[in-house]
Amino acid sequence: MQFSDLAMNLKASEIRELLKLTTMPEVISFAGGLPAPELFPTEQLKKVDDAILTKDGRAALQYGTTEGYDPLRKQIAARMKQAFMVDCNIDNITITSGSQQGLSMLAQIFINPGDVVLVESPTYLGAINAFKLCKPEFVEVPTDEKGVIPEELEKILAKYGDRVRMMYVIPEFQNPTGITWPVERRKAFMDIVNRYDFPVLEDDPYGELRYDGDKVPSLKSMDTKGNIIFLGSFSKILMPGLRIAWMVADPVIIDKVVKLKQAVDLQASSFGQRQTSYYIDMFDLDEHVAKIKALYKKRRDLMCESMKQYFPEGITFTYPEGGLFTWVTLPEGMDAKELMPKVLAKNVAYVPGGPFYPHGGHANHFRLNYSNMPEDRIVEGIKRLADVLKEELAK
Ligand SMILES: Cc1ncc(COP(=O)(O)O)c(C=O)c1O
Numbered sequence: 001m002q003f004s005d006l007a008m009n010l011k012a013s014e015i016r017e018l019l020k021l022t023t024m025p026e027v028i029s030f031a032g033g034l035p036a037p038e039l040f041p042t043e044q045l046k047k048v049d050d051a052i053l054t055k056d057g058r059a060a061l062q063y064g065t066t067e068g069y070d071p072l073r074k075q076i077a078a079r080m081k082q083a084f085m086v087d088c089n090i091d092n093i094t095i096t097s098g099s100q101q102g103l104s105m106l107a108q109i110f111i112n113p114g115d116v117v118l119v120e121s122p123t124y125l126g127a128i129n130a131f132k133l134c135k136p137e138f139v140e141v142p143t144d145e146k147g148v149i150p151e152e153l154e155k156i157l158a159k160y161g162d163r164v165r166m167m168y169v170i171p172e173f174q175n176p177t178g179i180t181w182p183v184e185r186r187k188a189f190m191d192i193v194n195r196y197d198f199p200v201l202e203d204d205p206y207g208e209l210r211y212d213g214d215k216v217p218s219l220k221s222m223d224t225k226g227n228i229i230f231l232g233s234f235s236k237i238l239m240p241g242l243r244i245a246w247m248v249a250d251p252v253i254i255d256k257v258v259k260l261k262q263a264v265d266l267q268a269s270s271f272g273q274r275q276t277s278y279y280i281d282m283f284d285l286d287e288h289v290a291k292i293k294a295l296y297k298k299r300r301d302l303m304c305e306s307m308k309q310y311f312p313e314g315i316t317f318t319y320p321e322g323g324l325f326t327w328v329t330l331p332e333g334m335d336a337k338e339l340m341p342k343v344l345a346k347n348v349a350y351v352p353g354g355p356f357y358p359h360g361g362h363a364n365h366f367r368l369n370y371s372n373m374p375e376d377r378i379v380e381g382i383k384r385l386a387d388v389l390k391e392e393l394a395k
Contacts (some may be wrong), residue, residue, distance in 0.1 A: 006133060022349040028381035030303075030368040031349040033175065033324055037372075039292055040239050041283070048278045052271070060274050066258045066266060068095030068246075069273035075280050076232070076246050083208050085221035086230065091251050094258055095268045099205055099233040099245040102257075103168075104130040105264065106201055106229060106247075109256050110166040111136045118156065118167035120148055122356035122365075124175045124203065127168050136165070138358035145318075147171060147181035150188040157196050166199045171219060173206040173323025176356045176367040180321055183216050190222045197227060199253075205233040205245075206323035208289050211297035213321040226250035234276055236324070237289050242272040296324070296371050299378060303370040306379050310386035312393050317368075324371045327353070329364060331393070336366040339388060346384040 022029035052060045067073070073090040080086040080093075096102040103126070111117060113135035119127070121140030128138070139160060142152040148169060157164060169189075171181040181189070193200055202219045220230040226249075233245035247257060261267070279285065303326060304319050311317075317328045328350075330336060337352040353365025370378060 021344065024347075027344075027347045027349055028373060028377045028384070029349045030370070030373065030381060031351050032372060033369055034372040035236055035240065035324075036292070036295055036299075039288075039295065041279070041288060044279060044283050045275065048275055048282060051282065052274045052278055056274065060271055062270060064267050064270040064273070066094075066261050067254075068093070068268060069270065069277060072244075072273050072277040072280075073246075075277055076248075080220075080230075080232070080248060084204070084218040084230070084232070086218060086248060088248050092248050092254065094247050094254050094261070095273055096231075096245045096247055096257075096261070097265060097268045098235065098240075098243045099203060099231045100126055100130065101243075101261075101264070102231045102245060102247045103127050103201065103203065104133070105257050105260050106166070106199075107131045107134045107136075108260060109253070110199055112165075114163075115165040116160045116163040118153070118164060119358060120169055120174065122176055122353065122362065123168065123358075124170060125351075125355050127203065128355075128358050131168070132358075137163075139164075140358060141167075143177075143179070145179060146185050147174070147179055148185070148189060150185070150192060153189070154192055157192065157198075164196075164198050166201060167193075168201045168203065169219070170203045170206075172204050172216070173209065173320055173325075175206070175323070176325055176351070176353070177327040178318045178320025178323055178325045179327075180213075180216065186216065186219055186222060190219060193227050194225055197225065199229060200227055201229050201231060203231045205231070205236050207232075208237050209293055209296060209324070210322035211293055211300060220248060226252075229253060237285070237292065238276065238279065242269070242275055244268060244272050244276045293322075299370040299373070299375065300326070302375055302378050303368065303382060306382035307386075310383050312386065312390045314393065315389060324369050326368050326370065328366050328368060330366075330389070332364055334392065335363040337363060339392065342388050342392075343385060346388060348381045348384045348388075350385070 022031050073093045076093050080088050111134035115136050116139050117136040118139050118141050120143050142149050220228045230248040307317050314331045317326050350366040350368050354360050354363050
């Protein structure tokens with residue numbers, strides 16, 4: 001049997017492999033990006049399913065259009081206005097099987113082998129993996145505590161010119177750092193994008209999960225030239241298992257995505273799209289999001305307070321205004337991946353920072369998730385982690 005070059009180069013996602021280890025109930029896992037399952041609206045979903053089958057009957061089980069279920073696209077247009085300050089209509093929207101599929105398809109649409117893709121340094125590991133299959137040259141754009149540094153981006157664009165085919169950013173509660181770009185940064189960024197004219201993927205699965213501070217306008221809401229492609233998802237505000245997400249872009253881009261999706265999976269699940277749409281009609285999604293926010297805020301506070309209390313000096317971490325993650329920085333020279341066995345031996349897990357950089361390095365970081373573990377386990381996990389860190393620092 002002969003596999004293709006692509007298949008030969010496939011590597012299991014480090015996060016997915018780690019998640020396998022951490023499903024054991026005794027492990028306090030801060031590793032995945034999993035929502036709190038106790039908030040999944042199971043009782044409501046039973047009512048939703050019943051309503052779908054009573055009202056739509058077999059149509060709900062039939063193939064649907066590739067663009068997506070129209071009532072859901074209309075609801076998303078309304079949500080884009082309400083939550084992300086974006087005016088759009090259903091011609092700008094297509095439904096995807098998770099945002100992950102959106103990332104994968106957009107890479108295929110924009111990247112030929114050797115083309116330059118710009119990413120924040122660090123960035124979402126799942127995006128690196130999706131883009132990698134198209135064999136780009138990754139260029140990491142330096143970031144600080146306010147996100148992408150405009151002057152650095154400009155230098156990179158001047159250097160790589162037309163070879164830059166797209167940029168990928170997460171301006172809101174970034175995965176992995178939890179950082180949010182302030183409005184001035186966004187304006188400076190958009191000014192550069194408009195001058196150089198290149199497609200930007202604005203990935204925003206966490207934007208609605210803000211726990212404090214003021215809402216910041218999305219890049220898409222500032223886009224006057226159709227350069228921004230916005231990716232939204234129901235994974236973190238409803239449930240990830242349905243795999244329902246969306247893309248908002250210029251109709252020319254949507255048309256390419258739809259044609260590609262016809263080759264990839266024909267459409268997102270007819271039933272899953274209806275479950276999402278009926279849920280929004282029958283229940284109050286805003287109220288549900290408010291519940292999620294209240295719980296995650298408590299967990300974020302607890303994790304950050306516990307780190308402050310128990311971590312030894314010399315270790316810093318971000319205090320995110322929303323989202324699911326905080327990013328820990330160890331003193332230079334320490335290696336979070338090498339520490340993993342010691343941490344796992346105490347039945348605690350995190351994701352080491354290196355894989356969030358396409359060119360590796362940066363071993364002295366790790367990512368912690370605070371949405372998934374109950375409060376008592378957050379405190380216990382941070383204490384155990386602190387013990388390992390103290391031992392290492394004492395060496
Ligand atoms: C930044 C980012 N983008 C995309 C995704 C994928 O989300 P979805 O479940 O919509 O595929 C994730 C998942 O954690 C993420 O963190």
